[in-house]
Amino acid sequence: MARLSAVQTTEKGAAGSAGRESVSRRAFLVAGAAAGGGLLINFSVPVFAETASGPRRRYTLNAYIQIDPDSTVTIMSKCPEIGQGIKTSLPMVVAEELDADWKNVVAEQAPLDARAYGAQFAGGSFSTPMNYEPLRRVGAAAREMLVTAAARAWHVKPEECDTQIAGFVRHTGTSRKLSYGALAAKASQIKLAPDVLRTVKVKDPKDFRIIGKPISGVDNPLIVTGQPLFGIDMSLPGMKYAVFEKCPVFGGRPVSANLDAIKALPGVRDAFLVPGARPTGLPDGMAITLQDGIAIIGDSWWAANAALDKLVVQWNEGPVASQSTEQFDRMAVDLSTKPPGQVFRHDGDVDKAFASAAKVIEGQYAYPLVAHTPLEPMNATARYADGQVEVWAPTQNPAAGQGAIAKVLGIPPSKVTVHMTRAGGGFGRRLGTEYMVEAAVLSKMAGVPIKVLRNRKQDIQHEFYRPAGYHNFKAGLDSAGTLVAFRDHFITFTSDGEKLSNSANMDATEFPARFVPNLQYAQSMMLLGVPTGPMRAPQSNALGYAFQSFLDEVAVAAGKDPIQFRIDLFNTPHLVPNPPPPRGRGGGRRGGGGLFGMMPGFNPKRAVGVLELVREKSGWGQRKLPPRTGMGVAFYYSHLGYIAEVMQVTVAREGTVKVDKVWLAADVGRQIVNPSGAINQLQGGALDGISQALGQAITIDRGRVVQTNFDDYQLLRMNQAPPVEVFFNITDNMVTGLGEPAVPPAPPALCNAIAAATGKRVRKLPIDPATLVAT
Amino acid sequence: MSYTINVNGKAETVDVDGSTPLLWVLRDVLDLKGSKFGCGMGLCGACTVHLNGMPTRSCITPISMVGSAAVTTIEGVGASPVGEKVRAAWIELDVPQCGYCQAGQIMAATALLTSNPRPTDGDIDDAMSGNLCRCYTYTRIRAAIKQAAGLPTADTREA
Numbered sequence: 001m002a003r004l005s006a007v008q009t010t011e012k013g014a015a016g017s018a019g020r021e022s023v024s025r026r027a028f029l030v031a032g033a034a035a036g037g038g039l040l041i042n043f044s045v046p047v048f049a050e051t052a053s054g055p056r057r058r059y060t061l062n063a064y065i066q067i068d069p070d071s072t073v074t075i076m077s078k079c080p081e082i083g084q085g086i087k088t089s090l091p092m093v094v095a096e097e098l099d100a101d102w103k104n105v106v107a108e109q110a111p112l113d114a115r116a117y118g119a120q121f122a123g124g125s126f127s128t129p130m131n132y133e134p135l136r137r138v139g140a141a142a143r144e145m146l147v148t149a150a151a152r153a154w155h156v157k158p159e160e161c162d163t164q165i166a167g168f169v170r171h172t173g174t175s176r177k178l179s180y181g182a183l184a185a186k187a188s189q190i191k192l193a194p195d196v197l198r199t200v201k202v203k204d205p206k207d208f209r210i211i212g213k214p215i216s217g218v219d220n221p222l223i224v225t226g227q228p229l230f231g232i233d234m235s236l237p238g239m240k241y242a243v244f245e246k247c248p249v250f251g252g253r254p255v256s257a258n259l260d261a262i263k264a265l266p267g268v269r270d271a272f273l274v275p276g277a278r279p280t281g282l283p284d285g286m287a288i289t290l291q292d293g294i295a296i297i298g299d300s301w302w303a304a305n306a307a308l309d310k311l312v313v314q315w316n317e318g319p320v321a322s323q324s325t326e327q328f329d330r331m332a333v334d335l336s337t338k339p340p341g342q343v344f345r346h347d348g349d350v351d352k353a354f355a356s357a358a359k360v361i362e363g364q365y366a367y368p369l370v371a372h373t374p375l376e377p378m379n380a381t382a383r384y385a386d387g388q389v390e391v392w393a394p395t396q397n398p399a400a401g402q403g404a405i406a407k408v409l410g411i412p413p414s415k416v417t418v419h420m421t422r423a424g425g426g427f428g429r430r431l432g433t434e435y436m437v438e439a440a441v442l443s444k445m446a447g448v449p450i451k452v453l454r455n456r457k458q459d460i461q462h463e464f465y466r467p468a469g470y471h472n473f474k475a476g477l478d479s480a481g482t483l484v485a486f487r488d489h490f491i492t493f494t495s496d497g498e499k500l501s502n503s504a505n506m507d508a509t510e511f512p513a514r515f516v517p518n519l520q521y522a523q524s525m526m527l528l529g530v531p532t533g534p535m536r537a538p539q540s541n542a543l544g545y546a547f548q549s550f551l552d553e554v555a556v557a558a559g560k561d562p563i564q565f566r567i568d569l570f571n572t573p574h575l576v577p578n579p580p581p582p583r584g585r586g587g588g589r590r591g592g593g594g595l596f597g598m599m600p601g602f603n604p605k606r607a608v609g610v611l612e613l614v615r616e617k618s619g620w621g622q623r624k625l626p627p628r629t630g631m632g633v634a635f636y637y638s639h640l641g642y643i644a645e646v647m648q649v650t651v652a653r654e655g656t657v658k659v660d661k662v663w664l665a666a667d668v669g670r671q672i673v674n675p676s677g678a679i680n681q682l683q684g685g686a687l688d689g690i691s692q693a694l695g696q697a698i699t700i701d702r703g704r705v706v707q708t709n710f711d712d713y714q715l716l717r718m719n720q721a722p723p724v725e726v727f728f729n730i731t732d733n734m735v736t737g738l739g740e741p742a743v744p745p746a747p748p749a750l751c752n753a754i755a756a757a758t759g760k761r762v763r764k765l766p767i768d769p770a771t772l773v774a775t
Numbered sequence: 776m777s778y779t780i781n782v783n784g785k786a787e788t789v790d791v792d793g794s795t796p797l798l799w800v801l802r803d804v805l806d807l808k809g810s811k812f813g814c815g816m817g818l819c820g821a822c823t824v825h826l827n828g829m830p831t832r833s834c835i836t837p838i839s840m841v842g843s844a845a846v847t848t849i850e851g852v853g854a855s856p857v858g859e860k861v862r863a864a865w866i867e868l869d870v871p872q873c874g875y876c877q878a879g880q881i882m883a884a885t886a887l888l889t890s891n892p893r894p895t896d897g898d899i900d901d902a903m904s905g906n907l908c909r910c911y912t913y914t915r916i917r918a919a920i921k922q923a924a925g926l927p928t929a930d931t932r933e934a
Contacts, residue, residue, distance in 0.1 A: 083873025083910050216869040223874035224862040224881060226809015226849030230874075233808040241803070266792065300791075302799040305815075375813050375821055375875045375909040424811070424875030425909050456814045676869040680915060684872055687911035710818040710907060719900035721913035723930040 059184035061142040063116035064094055064135070067188075071167055071181030073100045076110035078117040079127045080396055081219070082426030084739040085677035086127045088218045090135055092674055096210040097139030097202055098146075100180070101167035107218040112398045112418050120420075122396040123431055123534070125639035125737030128673065132735045140200045141192055149186035150178050166209065205671060214676035219422060231394035231421040232453060234381040239449040240269055241301035242442050245308060246293040246462055249703040250283060250529055251318040253292030258312045262296060265310060267303025270446060271296045277408045277437075283320075283495045284502045285464015285533030288434045289404045290441060297446050301453055308455075320529025321703035325368070325468075328700075331526050332366070332470040332491040340489050340522030345508040347576045348518035353485035357476030361557045365473070365546040367765040368697035370466040371705075371713065372535055376424020379453040380439035388415045389443065393436045394423030401433035405440045416440070427688075428534040432464055460713060461705040464533035465698055467493055467504035471546040476518075481558035483569060485518040488547075493528035501528050503538045510543060511637070512551070514575045515604075530700055536688065537740040540638035544744030545693070545751065545765060548634040552752040553761055562752065563615050563633050570604040570611075600734060602637055609729045610644040610665040611635055617727050618646040618663035628653070628774070629660070630756025634748035640734070641741030642667040645686060647722075649753040655769030657694065657754060659722040662686050662746075667729040668736045681738040683724040689746020691716035697766050780841050782807070783851025793839035797831075798822045800838050801848060809849035809878045813907070820906030823879035824848045830886040849878035857923070858885045864923040872910035880906050884920050893924055896932050 058066040058074060066074040075091040091107040094100075110117055119130070143163060150169035151158040154176060162172050170177040180187075193199065205211070222229055247253055254273055262271040276292035294313060298304030354360055380393040389409065395401050398418045406413040423430055435452065443450040454462075469492050476485030488510075493501040506521065513519055535541060555565035611633075614620070620631065629650040636643060648660040664686055672678045695714035699706045707713040751762035758772055779788045780797075782805060789804045801807045801824070810833055813821035817832035824833045825847040852858035861884050864870075871877045880903070887894055887902035894902070899920055908916065918928040 083871075083875075085872065214869070216866050217871055217874075219874065220866045220869065220871055223871050223877050224849075224865045225853065226807070226878050228808040230811075232812065235806070235808075300795075300799060300803050302795050302803070303792075306794075373909060375811070375819065375873070375907065377812070423873065425873045427909075453812075456816070680869065680872055680912060683914045684911040687913065691911065709816055710814050711816070715907050715909060716911060716913075717905075717907065718903040718913050718916070720904075721911065721917075723932055724914055 059188040061145050061184075061188055062138060064138050065098065065142045067180050067184035069181045069184060071101075071104050071179045072106060073098070073104055073180065074106045074108055076117075077107050078110045078120050078131070080120070080122045080398065080420045080423060081109065082122050082394070082396055082423040082430065084122060084127070084426075084681065085217060085674060086122065088215060089674045089677055090127065090131055091218070092210050092215060093132060093135045094139040096208055097136045098143045099163035099166050102210050102215065104167060109420055112402065112420065114399065120398060121431075122426055123428070125641065125740045128735060128737040129640060132673065134197070136202045137197045137200050140202050141196045144192060144196070144200060145187040145190040146180055146183050148190050149183045153178065153183075153186065211671060211673055212675065215674050216676065229422045230376055230424050231381070231392060232376055232379050232424070234392045234421065234451060236381060236383055236449040239381065239451055240446065241298050241304050242446070242450050242452040243296050243301070243304045243308060243455065243458070244274070244293050244438050244442065244452055245296070245311060245313070245458070246291050247315045247317060248461065249315070249317040249321045250531060251320055252315050253318070254294050255314045255316050257294050257314070258310075262307050262311055265303070265307045267299045268307050269297045269299060271307070272445065274441065274445065283529050283531040285432055285531035286502055288432065288464070288531060289408050290434060290437045291462075295442050295445070297442070297450070301451070305455055317703065323529050323703050324701050325699040328468065328526055328528075329366070335491050335524045335526070336364070336470065336472045336489060338524070341524040343520060343522040345513060345519065345521040345579065347513070347516070350485055350487055350518045350520040353518035354474065354476045357485055358479040359477040359557060361475045361477070361554050363473045363550045363553050363761065363763075364471065365549055365763055366470045367468060367542045367545055368699070369468045369530065369532075370535060370692055370696050371460055371463045371698050371707070372427040372429035373460060373713065373715070374423070374425030374427055374429055377454045377456060377459040378429075378435035379451065380436045381449070381451040382439035382443040383449040384440060384443040387411055389440045390417045390419070391436055391440055392419045392421055393439070394421050394430060395433065395436060396423065396426045396428070396430040397433055400431070401436040404433045404437050408437050409440060409444065427536040428538065429463065431534060456710070457708045460707055460709065464502070464531040466535040466538075466541060467501055467528070467532040469504065469542055469546070471550070473546075473550040475550070475554045477554070477558050481560055483512065483516050483554060483558075486512055486516045487520045488522070490521070490523040492523055492525055493532065494525040495528060497527060500525065501532045503532055503534045505539065506543060507539075509578055511547065512569060514578060515569050515572045517576060519576070529703060536685075537638050537743040540636060540740075540744040541689070541692070544634065544636040544638075545747040548636060548745065548748030549751050549761065552632065552634070552748065552755065556755075561621065563611055563620060566633070566635055567608050567611055570607045600640070603733075606642045606667045606731060606733070607635055607637060609731065610642050610667050613727055613729050614644040614646050614663050614665035617665065617725065620646060626650075628757050630753045630758070632749050632752025632754070632756050634745040634752060636741070636744035638744050639740045640668070640736035641738065643741045643745050645742075645745040645749040647749040647753045649750060649757055651754055651757045651772050653774040655772035657767055657769065657772065659690055659720070659750060661722050662724040662749075663727070664724060664742060665727045665729055666738070666742070667731055667733070668738055668741075669733040670730060671735045672728055672730075673735065678738050679726045682726045682742045685738075685740070685742025686724050686746045687716055687721055689743045690750055693747035693750050693765055693767055694720070695766050778838050778841070780838070780846055781843065782846045783848060784845075784854065789838070791838055793837060795838050796834050797824065797836045797838055797841055797846070798833035801833060807848055807850050811875055811878055813876070818907075819876070820879040820883060821876050823882040823906065825852075825882060825886060828886065828889060830883050849881060852882060852885055855885070855889070857889045860923040861885045861888065861919070864919040868915050868919045868922060868928070870912055870915040870919050872912055876906060876908045880908065880916055884916070884923070888920065888924055893926060894920065
């Protein structure tokens with residue numbers, strides 16, 4: 001529920017133009033072009049050349065579409081595939097408007113090429129909102145080329161032709177037809193007007209034949225047969241394997257090591273110290289390029305990794321070796337009793353409102369550092385030769401990786417080629433690029449192609465983490481039970497004493513800001529030496545738990561039904577205006593700036609819509625529940641998606657929590673591109689939130705991460721996974737993404753259900769069963 | 776040292792240290808990249824293969840322990856009718872998100888259905904809880920196992 005402020009049109013949306021998109025499609029396209037690094041401009045300069053790549057001749061219609069004489073249609077997928085299904089869904093959009101036969105479509109990972117494809121990344125659930133409308137036009141423009149080619153062949157007007165039969169142009173009057181394959185050579189020569197992407201007609205959605213149909217992932221046949229697809233599967237002639245060991249304390253470095261003994265081990269080729277790039281960028285996880293460490297190069301990865309057991313290093317642990325989670329927990333309690341360091345929003349008069357409130361509720365909520373742990377550990381493969389380097393990597397952020405490699409190696413970015421492989425999970429972790437730099441540097445230093453791969457302990461202990469946080473809430477109700485005053489003193493982290501640590505910020509627009517007349521948001525900061533960064537639904541994944549848990553507590557204190565309390569709040573008739581965004585505020589998910597600033601603002605009617613839908617579908621208030629079983633709700637708006645979740649849980653007398661069922665209602669606009677992938681994302685997102693809440697915490701002791709593997713860092717397993725039922729509320733709004741927004745409501749829905757079952761609020765994540773024992 | 780192992784019905788001779796886990800022999804010596812590395816400690820199941828039909832964590836199975844056992848990997852699991860059904864169900868129900876764990880999931884599911892053709896939800900929990908999916912595609916995995924077994928796919932573990 002952040003970013004309530006994104007654009008001025010929010011006010012209009014709130015005032016009652018529910019269901020209407022506040023930014024017109026054209027405005028969005030222009031915005032998309034600006035936001036996407038010249039997205040549209042680049043669509044209008046497609047390559048018109050014939051190319052011969054692979055065994056068959058392919059005719060290029062534009063940067064996205066190539067057609068073989070046998071009518072195979074190859075569609076480039078511009079964004080990296082990390083499990084969000086984009087390699088299937090975006091080609092579906094192109095194929096729809098092209099009127100291609102999906103049976104003949106081959107989706108291929110596009111190369112990294114900003115000129116042809118604009119921004120190429122996987123983050124912020126942006127791939128769908130940024131590309132859905134532009135890619136429809138790319139497909140429609142190519143269709144026009146095929147129609148024009150057919151019309152010329154038949155000496156008729158293009159308007160007399162149609163593409164009713166997928167993969168064919170037909171002369172409507174005579175039913176003559178030509179396949180796309182037969183037309184490809186001629187079509188590739190057709191020059192369209194430079195503004196074709198703005199003028200081309202796209203389909204009426206009621207005529208969709210591919211969009212909106214459940215379609216199985218394009219790589220599934222390769223996945224189920226174990227074909228090489230992922231970064232870790234990469235192999236090059238003459239390639240050697242590397243492990244790269246870093247100081248267990250963040251920011252530390254090796255002074256010396258028993259390198260000669262390591263080099264003498266069987267299967268080990270070389271071992272050497274690698275100086276880090278200064279500054280290392282710690283503790284902003286996203287800024288890390290190369291840390292100091294020790295490289296071990298082996299004939300096999302197993303040999304290199306086994307050598308770590310024999311590695312003896314003298315470390316200089318650096319300045320953060322005294323930090324610990326325990327210490328931060330104590331400091332946070334201490335800070336909560338003191339005046340905040342900074343007030344960043346103040347509406348009305350909070351102190352006066354609390355003084356005159358009929359009821360005042362206070363609640364503290366805390367959450368820990370969390371690791372991303374994609375199942376494919378960080379790895380990359382590089383071949384450096386003659387001042388150039390080629391890198392294969394599972395990455396969400398290929399262009400940033402290219403830039404970081406160029407910077408560290410001191411070569412121009414044009415000398416760095418990055419190939420995107422399929423990624424075995426991302427969750428924000430692969431927005432960082434340091435493992436790509438490691439591969440490039442090690443290949444240069446070792447003089448051979450290198451695959452560097454982390455073992456699980458290295459991977460979990462040298463991440464950047466979802467930052468911890470502590471919230472001290474206070475709410476005031478009037479005699480009617482209406483929320484009239486709200487305060488949060490947020491204890492968070494800074495990396496340098498001034499700037500907030502990466503992803504440790506809370507927006508001034510965080511809900512319930514604007515919906516309460518007297519409201520104060522304030523923060524105090526603690527100095528943190530642990531790298532932090534974005535994790536799936538950054539900030540929201542933590543703030544959702546804290547705010548939606550406390551609001552639930554307030555609803556109960558007000559004697560109101562938790563769903564109705566939220567609906568009433570969203571129906572507040574007069575909203576407090578947002579302050580203007582501070583100068584210099586950049587992008588990210590903050591309201592008013594960056595990509596979100598280009599997108600429609602928060603619309604409370606859509607929030608009410610999903611809450612009403614989930615109330616109906618879950619049988620809220622209608623179910624007779626046994627003792628220690630309860631239902632809880634949460635709503636959160638993030639990444640342009642509106643998600644409400646209800647969970648039913650049963651808490652055993654000894655405190656163990658079983659989630660019985662999840663009902664999830666989502667509003668992501670007027671069209672679900674691929675319902676199969678969409679439901680999968682939502683189910684997985686809700687379970688991800690449950691997994692975090694039930695078991696996940698990274699703890700710091702003496703400046704180092706305590707956890708080592710999936711035994712002390714627990715992910716949800718099959719026997720713990722409840723059924724998740726998904727419902728869409730289709731509204732006439734922009735089509736937006738689904739990778740992230742299902743996560744933030746899950747932990748609070750779970751914790752609110754626990755409170756309903758036991759009367760006990762979960763004040764701290766992860767959930768500690770010992771606090772839930774029946775008394 | 777030289778070891779001859781039987782992988783997907785074929786005898787393969789490799790020259791590696793006896794402590795080398797089967798996973799790394801498969802991946803980096805025999806170039807069978809389907810079995811995945813996730814944890815190296817038998818905690819996540821991404822490396823699951825069959826030894827004489829038994830689901831086995833290849834990341835903690837030294838090559839010296841394999842002996843004459845029939846090793847089946849994701850690349851070869853389709854040779855059995857059950858394996859083929861499981862693969863087909865995975866595609867039909869669009870199980871994967873990132874797909875990294877799915878080789879291990881398919882191997883565990885095939886072993887389950889081979890010994891227990893009509894598993895209950897409890898049987899599925901028992902057989903599959905050693906295989907992590909970080910994308911949490913458990914809903915689809917459960918449904919796909921039922922589909923491969925010819926059972927109704929609806930999740931009947933009602934609240």
